[in-house]
Amino acid sequence: MNFSLQEIVELLGGELRGDASVSISQVAPLERASVGEIGFVVHPKYRQALVSTQAAAVILPVSMAEETALPRIIAADPHLYFARVAQLLNPAKGPSAGIHPRAVVLSELPASVSVGAMAYVGEGCIVGENVVIGPGCVVEQGVSIGEGSTLRANVTVYADCIVGKNCILHAGSVVGSDGFGYARHKDGRWEKIPQIGRAVLGDGVELGANVTVDRGALDDTVIGNGVKIDNLCHIAHNCVIGDNTAMAAQVGIAGSSRVGSRVMLAGQVGVNGHIEIGNDILISGATAVTKDIKQPGVYTAMFPAEPHKDWMRNAARFKRIEAMYERMRDMEKKLEELENKK
Structure with a gap:
């Protein structure tokens, strides 16, 4: 798919300088970009890459608008603009609508839904338009999946859980598994506590591969709108994650913790149970959060590598x-x- 720079600016905004007719077919890093490809610069430290690039065009911040003669789009946030250009040039490709003959479907689905081979959809499910349920997925009874959502291969959504609109659940993720709830006998044996809450995902949520979101013990586990969770993360029972929060790989959040909106948790952050993290907080990688954090800011508690x-x-x-x-x-x-x- 090709767009001229003029067409890109008309669709996405920004200020165009240089030849508006240049055709763009793909995005690429400045170091290896060539004919038909567009790159971007966020920080002046990449100035040398801008000098030597063979890109057809570049996306630049206002502060660097005059540092190249290449055709260029000036944007307030070049990284965000680059992401939108990448989406424009690489639209998502889903499977054709319809139910594979080797799938088992016990609920009525819209004609626009795609269900892959060996998938299972239980009774009483409510599935929106243009949903994709990939091969090997298990959607248990009473599940609700909003329109435009995609479940990649081998995703499991347990009974009565909710997945919002336009979500992406990558391969192997599990929504609604039992939380780690047990009562202990005096002799050391464990008595299981039934987990009767649900896991509820808002709109625009993306779960990476092999993410686990436990259902609540009594109340629901809630993942807010626009939350992005990387591979191999675990959200325990009764947690509440605020809108537009992001978590990198191997984050673990123990039960009944509350994480605010627009929070960023770097890789391997661990959060103790019953912790409250406020809004607009960034926690550095491998940090152990053992007490509440209320004030916005950057928090770190780790030993850097040394000889x-x-x-x-x-x-x-x-x-x-x-x-x-x-x-x-x-x-x-x-x-x-x-x-x-x-």
């Missing part, structure tokens, strides 16, 4: 911190006594 011998030396010192603290406290007392005698 092994340095780590061993620092670890040895760390073990002596308590003893050092006691010695310092004793010294402070003695100094205070000396000051009082003067």
Whole structure:
């Protein structure tokens, strides 16, 4: 699919400078872009790549508008504009509507729905227009899936759970599995607590591959509108995730925690149970969140990598911190006594 720069600007906005007739067929990194491809620059540190690029055109911030003679689109947010151009040039391709003869479907579906081979759709499901249920998916009884949503291969949605409109659930994800709820006997045995809540996904949610969202124990587990969750993340029972929050791979959120809107959790962040994280917060990778975070900002609690011998030396010192603290406290007392005698 090809668009001229003029057509792109008419559709997406931005300020066009240079030859408007240049045809664009694909996006590409500046370093390897060539004829028919468009790249972008966000920061001046990529200035050298802009000088040497063979791209047909570029997307630039206002501050760099005059740093090339190439045809260019000036945008307030070049990265966001690049994403929209990429969508324009690479429209999603879904399977044809219809139910594969090797699928089992026990609910009435709109004619626009596609159901792949070996998929199962249980009784009492409500499925919207243009939904795609990929091969090997299991959609249990009473599930609701909003229009335009896609379940890739081998996704499982447990009974009575809700998937909103225009969601994407990648391969192997599970929505509505039981939360980790048990009562312990005095002799150490565990008694299972039935998980009677649901998992509810809002509109525009995307789950990466092998994401697990547990159903609630009593109340629902809720994933807000526009939430983006990377591969291999786990959301435990009764969690509430606010709108437009994003989580990178291997994030784990323990039960009954609440995460606000527009929060960013980097890879391997771990959140204890019953924690509250406010809005507009960024938590750095591998951080363990053990208490509430209410104020917007960037939070980090991790040890950066260092040479092994340095780590061993620092670890040895760390073990002596308590003893050092006691010695310092004793010294402070003695100094205070000396000051009082003067």
